[in-house]
Amino acid sequence: MSDGGILRKVDKVIRKKRFENIDVKVEDSVVYLNGKVSSWDDFVEIGSLIGAIKNIRGVVNRLEYPGEIRRERKKGNREKSGEADVVIIGGGVTGCSIARELSKYKVKVILVEKEDDVACGATKANNAMVHSGIGEKVGTLKQKLCVKGHFMYGELAKELNVPFKRCGMLIILTKDSLSKLKIPQFLANFIAKRIIPFIVVRRGKKIGIPIKLVDREELMEKERYVTERALAAVSSPSYGVICPYFFTIALAENATDNGVEFMLDTEVVDVTVENDGVKSVVTTKGTIDTRFVINAAGLYADEVAEMAGAREYTIHPKKGATLLFDKELGNYINRSMSLLRFPRAEHYKGGGIMVTVDSNIQWGPTIAECPEKEDTSVTAEDIEKIFESYTPLLPDFPKKSVITYFAGIRASTFTEDFFIEASKKVKGFIHVAGIQSPGLAAAPAVADMVVDILKNEGLTLKQRESFNPYRDKTTIFRDLDIKEKKRLIEKNPRYGKIMCRCEQVTEGEIVDAIHSKLPALSVDAIKRRTRAGMGRCQGGFCLPHVVEILSRETGIPIEKIQKNGKGSNLFVGKAKCLLGDKHDGN
């Protein structure tokens, strides 16, 4: 469709909804909105309505609304600090997958991440599911990359030595699956049992993944706690589960091994352009000259694109909250499961119940538009909503054994699909934006696609013979048998000292994390690598020990140790420091 055609459609939508004072521009099938609306809700509504119009590539929504939070851009350091062929902005699973893929070639790559560790954005707060693609809208980019990416996980997990389970997923149909349709129960049951499963199977065939019918008897036998109201199920056996931050850290470590430079605690504040091409990336720690920039900045991808004058989308954050249960319940279910409800909410697979690679059961996630990109709070309503949504699946689940909950924010665009392409405005600027779910499952395929784009854009990529795809296995004490444990402690007595009692993490493992290829220098960074503090006491016992070891190994004074980077100091000073204050009179 021509830009003129798009403009007419957009105008129609705006008129129908009676929005006023909105200025619309269309360029290269991207819609730019300027003006004012009266609320955040209107901002989202209009963006979404326009995003749903066919053939639109992107919606840049610059509409102002009351209460809008405007972030000041940090001051950069314009002094040249280095050069690279490619700068990747963002160290989530997307950025790190790309970094690792590029490390196979003879190019200089620098990855810049604003937090003190990789995997601190959506990548650390998602549902860890390697989706098969069955839940995605057929024909979208995210569906295609999900299908391709999820098949790549087995091999990748082996190379990187991270736990990955192809556990499969059950999509369950119950007597309540069609309750929203208000049709007679017998009809609802019939459709749920005899029609929908076959539609799902057909769909699987179409997108190239295996799907199997599971009858009620088999379902009840394999998953004995599933609701009595279940009628039938389909299984998607290629579904997998992985620890998203552990995987991302492993990608980053392997990339480091193969020559990629990681600049952590470094924020990109500007992208300079010369002759319509990328010239450099300005960060809080200096300026890097480069010809190619990969924008994998998650929630901030729109703002980073804006820096380069290449904005073609707006991110509207969507929060998702998840509950995590004690691993004591790890055997309660065998496979991930979700309840299929019809009709489905738009752009939401509905979440479900799954077991992580560490045997914790997860319930979630929820979905809600969220004006603030950093708002990862979990509200009482979120918790209630989760219980309400998933209890129908496992009615007798012992819900009091929650060990923690968290929220992650999806970086959705208004077109609700991945936006992966070279900028048409600025040469060398590559968008990898809108990576909402299934961004984890798709990540390996996204990386492949980005490498192809770089080649097309003129980057010469020659194989590096010395590339080593393998990452050494991290020592995990609790996974070893007694013989191995014994040998390990003989070699290094620190593996004999348990520091985290809930997850059985030893001092040796904590020291390993601190001195690893991508050093863990905060308590949460250690936690993500070792699981110290992730068990049922949530760090109550091990925190003082972890802090002491971190201080000893790095020389950071104990009272300066942080939870997760700048501003997260755990302590205010030595004991009695506040009394000192008072005596000094300040």
Add this chain to the structure above:
Amino acid sequence: MWGKQNAYWVTNMMETDVTVIGGGPAGLAAALKASENAQVILLERGRELGGILPQCIHQGFGNFVFKKMLTGPEFSQYFIDKVRQSDIVVKTETTVLEIDKNKRIIATNSAEGILEIQTKAIVLSMGCRERTRSQILVPGTRPAGVYTAGTSQRLINIDGIMPGKKFVILGSGDVGLIMARRFILEGGEVEGVYEIMPQPGGLTRNIVQCLDDYNIPLFLSHTVTDIVGRKRVEGVTVAKVDESMKPLVGTERFIPCDCLVLAVGLIPENELSKQIGLDMDGRTDGPVVDERMETSVSGIFACGNVVHVHDLVDDVAVVAEIAGEHAAKYVRENLERRGKIRTVAGENVGYVVPQFLRGKELDSVTLYFRVLSEKRGATVIISCGEKTIFERKEKIVKPPEMVKVILSREVLNALVQNELRVDVRGGK
């Protein structure tokens, strides 16, 4: 996992009569008592013996056992000195990883690596851990500056670091009350203590000595409804709650602070007990025991906070001696298990320990129990079938304060039915 391979790889194989797991006051007292008649190994995962006590530098321990008010370190030192003088084999910084029904214990430490101990009897005294913010579903973000009371106590008293400047305390358990005072003494500010129940969770003496004396307000029927702050706590929202403990809309108040401390209860630490497969009591979260502190597996005993949470360490010392004594006895002569009498928690009673009686060694048996709600002028009644065998009028009973009843052997011998019921009737 055991089987044949043992022979060539295990070098640190030991044998003993009694192994005590956990070197807090319970483990120390049990080990001492057992060592009078048996060979004993004591395993403690911490650097020091004493369990939770070395960090409890306030006074309030030993009123009953020593007839004077000692600090936690003083109280535990008495036992530690005696243990050090005895021939008990003590291993600190040694964590027990697993135990099987045949009483083989696997533990680990730096010096010896993996230890395997074949023991004839076991005393479990692993203490308890603190309930966390997530277990009570406090909404909000997850920034630095949210601590459980015991962790904050350890940070200040053992590690010498100050966790915050301005504190809000959620829950009025004893540890929280003690810490409220500690924060003030360390130069911090305490905005208040918020308790969701209509009555305080800690001992009255602690309310008086730790809050009232320092003008720290206690807000009953209040809770924290939000934690705010991305990297570090910037404040919390508190609200009043109704009878069903739901926050009341319109009563919310935001309190700027940099530290939220939770004193919302302790949970017996029973990973090992569950792994062995001991019968557990859902109300105490501990293993069920008889009056000799023997669990459902013969020769495995348990005492102290691992069985149920005690408010006074003196009670711990008493039951620990019973556990230690019978563990040693079991090694020599096995313990006779006669018919089983169950104890039942009746009206206004949360739980009763021991959960059953089945021996005849003890001249008297003490029943420990907690009431569910506070009452003045109530009567404790213990009955067997239709027959009341004990009755006592109480000035006041409240959930935080454990109630004890001593029953003599004669009374127990006269029982005809195998159920003892504990009721706390009447009162206001």
